[in-house]
Amino acid sequence: MMKLLFIHPLVKILAVIFISTSLQAVEIEIQNPWVKLPFPGMKMTGGYMKLINKSEKDIRLLKVTGDDCEAYEIHTHTKVEGIMKMRQVKDLLIKAHDTVTLKPKSFHIMMIQLKEKIKIGQLMKMTLHFDHGGSIEVTAPVKKHNP
Numbered sequence: 001m002m003k004l005l006f007i008h009p010l011v012k013i014l015a016v017i018f019i020s021t022s023l024q025a026v027e028i029e030i031q032n033p034w035v036k037l038p039f040p041g042m043k044m045t046g047g048y049m050k051l052i053n054k055s056e057k058d059i060r061l062l063k064v065t066g067d068d069c070e071a072y073e074i075h076t077h078t079k080v081e082g083i084m085k086m087r088q089v090k091d092l093l094i095k096a097h098d099t100v101t102l103k104p105k106s107f108h109i110m111m112i113q114l115k116e117k118i119k120i121g122q123l124m125k126m127t128l129h130f131d132h133g134g135s136i137e138v139t140a141p142v143k144k145h146n147p
């Protein structure tokens, strides 16, 4: 009897989370996700993709999580005193009906301290977390460069 009382509310909570996640997933479409093969000996690389906002409202990418490296950061590439530098940003805005492309020398997901050596064709899973509580799981193949 006690067991039933404890399990029941948890099942309910999980169901609510699942529904809100799948609703949000419809509003952002992910195209052509890929992860760059790191330079030999490097444990850091970039994740890239096209983010298409199909909704009436602005949506922000707040953070990225996954199991393949120690940390995922949202980075931009900006020119500081004539030199291109990477900088972490707190979020990434995708305006209503707009598209943001993460690509080399531009916005990217910095994958820091890869746990294992990765190879071309390997599939990397990461979860993108947006404001309004939605998230999307992305599977990105490892490529040498964007085709």
Ligand SMILES: [Cu+2]
Pocket (backbone or CB within 6 Å): 075, 076, 086, 087, 108, 109, 110
């Ligand atoms: Cu970076």
